[in-house]
Amino acid sequence: MHIHHLLENNSVANKFVAQLRDTDIQGDRMRFRRNIERLGEILGYELSKNFKYEDKAVTTPLGTASVDLPAEEIVLCSILRAGLPLHNGLLNYFDDAENSFISAYRHHPDNDEKFEILVEYLASPSLMNKTLILADPMLATGRSFVNVMKALESMGTPANIHLVSVIGAREGIEYIASEFPENTHLWIATIDEELNDRGYIVPGLGDAGDLCFGTKMQH
Numbered sequence: 001m002h003i004h005h006l007l008e009n010n011s012v013a014n015k016f017v018a019q020l021r022d023t024d025i026q027g028d029r030m031r032f033r034r035n036i037e038r039l040g041e042i043l044g045y046e047l048s049k050n051f052k053y054e055d056k057a058v059t060t061p062l063g064t065a066s067v068d069l070p071a072e073e074i075v076l077c078s079i080l081r082a083g084l085p086l087h088n089g090l091l092n093y094f095d096d097a098e099n100s101f102i103s104a105y106r107h108h109p110d111n112d113e114k115f116e117i118l119v120e121y122l123a124s125p126s127l128m129n130k131t132l133i134l135a136d137p138m139l140a141t142g143r144s145f146v147n148v149m150k151a152l153e154s155m156g157t158p159a160n161i162h163l164v165s166v167i168g169a170r171e172g173i174e175y176i177a178s179e180f181p182e183n184t185h186l187w188i189a190t191i192d193e194e195l196n197d198r199g200y201i202v203p204g205l206g207d208a209g210d211l212c213f214g215t216k217m218q219h
């Protein structure tokens, strides 16, 4: 897997990640969602440098300009719930992409820290030979990304896979690297070293879905 780590180079993106983590700021849900969206825009811009491009002639009022334009059929797929603002950010730039939505959530059958990932909802076009961009801001154990990819197999085999995330735990990144095809790209803002015994990233930012949309009842 090719790992592209955005915060390895300082930029304004550092500030957006800091605000997502900061307990004094992250309670402002609109800012929290917008910061994830902004990082989706930046990560999308970075990953677009990896596309194939084809020269096209564009007619201007005064003549013809030659422009290299992306030559890939993009499907943007995000993992509900927390993937939604990241999806919006990517869609701001890849505005003519097709879109998929898939759900994944942690189900605690015995009400303890053990959980399984349940995938219950999928709406997707064919992925056959397309460029799949799979987005989820949190990559903790990596099980959501892996289970979602398995659920997407029935939609056809993509030509290219780009995973987009905001915060990843080292252990989860190693797990997805062992499960996804070798030529998969991971575009991630920042990487933390620890997961706690509940599978939360430390220091991380807490529960991204709840911070975006409020708490949910267990069922």
Ligand SMILES: O=P(O)(O)OC[C@H]1O[C@H](OP(=O)(O)OP(=O)(O)O)[C@H](O)[C@@H]1O
Binding pocket: 079, 080, 081, 082, 083, 104, 105, 106, 117, 136, 137, 138, 139, 140, 141, 142, 143, 144, 145, 172, 199, 207, 208, 209, 210
């Ligand atoms: O790498 P993993 O260990 O699978 O953890 C990451 C997953 O956890 C979060 O979703 P959550 O299950 O909390 O659902 P939510 O978005 O509805 O809150 C997050 O958005 C990822 O999907």
Ligand SMILES: O=c1cc[nH]c(=O)[nH]1
Binding pocket: 082, 138, 140, 199, 200, 201, 202, 204, 205, 206, 207, 208, 209
């Ligand atoms: O740290 C984590 C792990 C999973 N999901 C989150 O939202 N945060």
Ligand SMILES: [Mg+2]
Binding pocket: 207, 208, 209, 210
């Ligand atoms: Mg959650």
